[in-house]
Amino acid sequence: MQRSIAMNLLQRQILTRKNKYKIFDHHHKIIKSPPCDVFINHRGTDTKRTVASLLYDHLYQLKLCPFLDNKNMKPGDKLFEKIDAAITGCKIGVAVFSPRYCESYFCLHELALMMELKKKMIPIFCDVKPSELRVVDDGSMRREEVERFNLALEEAKYTVGLAFDSQKGNWSDVVRNISDIVIESLEEVDQEDYEAKKMLYQ
Numbered sequence: 001m002q003r004s005i006a007m008n009l010l011q012r013q014i015l016t017r018k019n020k021y022k023i024f025d026h027h028h029k030i031i032k033s034p035p036c037d038v039f040i041n042h043r044g045t046d047t048k049r050t051v052a053s054l055l056y057d058h059l060y061q062l063k064l065c066p067f068l069d070n071k072n073m074k075p076g077d078k079l080f081e082k083i084d085a086a087i088t089g090c091k092i093g094v095a096v097f098s099p100r101y102c103e104s105y106f107c108l109h110e111l112a113l114m115m116e117l118k119k120k121m122i123p124i125f126c127d128v129k130p131s132e133l134r135v136v137d138d139g140s141m142r143r144e145e146v147e148r149f150n151l152a153l154e155e156a157k158y159t160v161g162l163a164f165d166s167q168k169g170n171w172s173d174v175v176r177n178i179s180d181i182v183i184e185s186l187e188e189v190d191q192e193d194y195e196a197k198k199m200l201y202q
Contacts (some may be wrong), residue, residue, distance in 0.1 A: 035089025036067035036181055038136055039119075041110045043072070046098035050124060054175045055094065059182065079106075087113050091189045091190070093121040094178065095156060099128050103136045104152070112152035123161030126176060130157040 038059055042052040052068060059066040064112075067086040083106075087093065093114040101107050114121050132157070135141075135149045162181075164174045 002202040036065045036086050037091045037186060037193075038064060038066045039087050039090040039093045039110070040063045040066060040068045040096065040106060041093055041114065041115070042068075042096035043098050043104050043107050044153050046100050047096050047126060049176065050171060051124065051164070051178075052096055055096075055178055056173055058175050058179050062179065062183070064104050064182070064186075080109075084113060084141070085112060087119070088117060090119060092182065092185045093119045094124060094182065095125045096126055097122055097130075097133060097156070098126045099132075101128070102133055105141070108149040108152065109137065111146050111156060113154050120189060121156065121159060122178070122181055122185065123159050124174075125161055125163045127164070127166050128161075129163075134159060 016158050031196040037075060040052055042048065044052075048070065056066045067090065067190075069083065072082075072086070087110060095111055095114070111121075118134060133153050135146055135153065141149075162174065
């Protein structure tokens with residue numbers, strides 16, 4: 001019962017935020033989308049067809065506003081511009097770490113940006129241990145980028161998350177578990193925002 005009440009409250013808050021961020025032109029067409037609630041950071045070749053898409057669909061069904069590149073981007077969008085804006089505007093991030101995650105410059109950039117912006121980040125270690133996460137530098141990255149990515153990975157390794165073995169676990173169970181954590185985290189972030197605004201206007 002308490003979970004149901006909390007869910008209804010959260011959904012009302014999110015719908016209010018969505019309406020707040022809608023901007024119309026003189027033809028009454030929406031020209032700006034609301035910021036996303038949850039940014040899903042993942043390696044597409046490893047997890048796009050499994051946990052990333054399942055999580056996106058589940059959160060969307062709960063009336064949340066998740067961001068997943070292949071769901072939210074369209075032809076003509078500038079990759080870094082769109083993704084960086086989504087991370088900047090999101091409430092929390094979910095980082096799905098997988099065996100080939102660290103081979104992707106984009107994954108590491110997204111993770112580093114979330115950490116630099118002090119976003120609350122929920123790590124999911126899917127078929128990989130935190131100790132196995134290392135920057136894979138093929139010589140194309142600048143030294144500053146390698147250092148930036150290493151710092152982000154070190155911070156992620158020491159953030160409490162979920163571990164999942166795809167050979168033994170159940171995808172629907174892990175998606176439900178992540179969704180519950182996401183909902184609780186959004187409630188915390190909204191409460192912190194409310195308290196901060198309250199202090200500002202006192």
